[in-house]
Amino acid sequence: MNARMKFLRRQREFLxxxxxxxxxxxxxxxxxxxxxxxxxxxxxxIVQAVRVHPLLAVTSATLLLRAGRGKLLFWASQLFTxxxxxxxxxxxxxRRQA
Numbered sequence: 289m290n291a292r293m294k295f296l297r298r299q300r301e302f303l304x305x306x307x308x309x310x311x312x313x314x315x316x317x318x319x320x321x322x323x324x325x326x327x328x329x330x331x332x333x334i335v336q337a338v339r340v341h342p343l344l345a346v347t348s349a350t351l352l353l354r355a356g357r358g359k360l361l362f363w364a365s366q367l368f369t370x371x372x373x374x375x376x377x378x379x380x381x382x383r384r385q386a
Contacts, residue, residue: 338345
């Protein structure tokens with residue numbers, strides 16, 4: 289009986305250490321996937337927004353078609369600058385703990 293308990297204890301220690309190693313590996317892979325799939329998530333969010341607000345898509349397409357090339361490039365650069373400022377500010381904000 290004592291040998292059986294020792295075997296079970298060693299087996300449990302092995303399984304616990306193996307589970308810890310697997311958890312850390314999954315966390316590592318998930319962190320890389322999360323970074324790489326952020327663009328895909330943004331694309332899905334845009335598609336969902338267009339489904340919910342189709343008028344937004346029509347208005348955006350109309351503005352893109354009506355604007356001249358110079359105006360389009362100007363507004364694209366303005367939007368890009370605003371986005372970069374937003375991202376910089378967002379990184380400074382403290383994250384909420386769930």
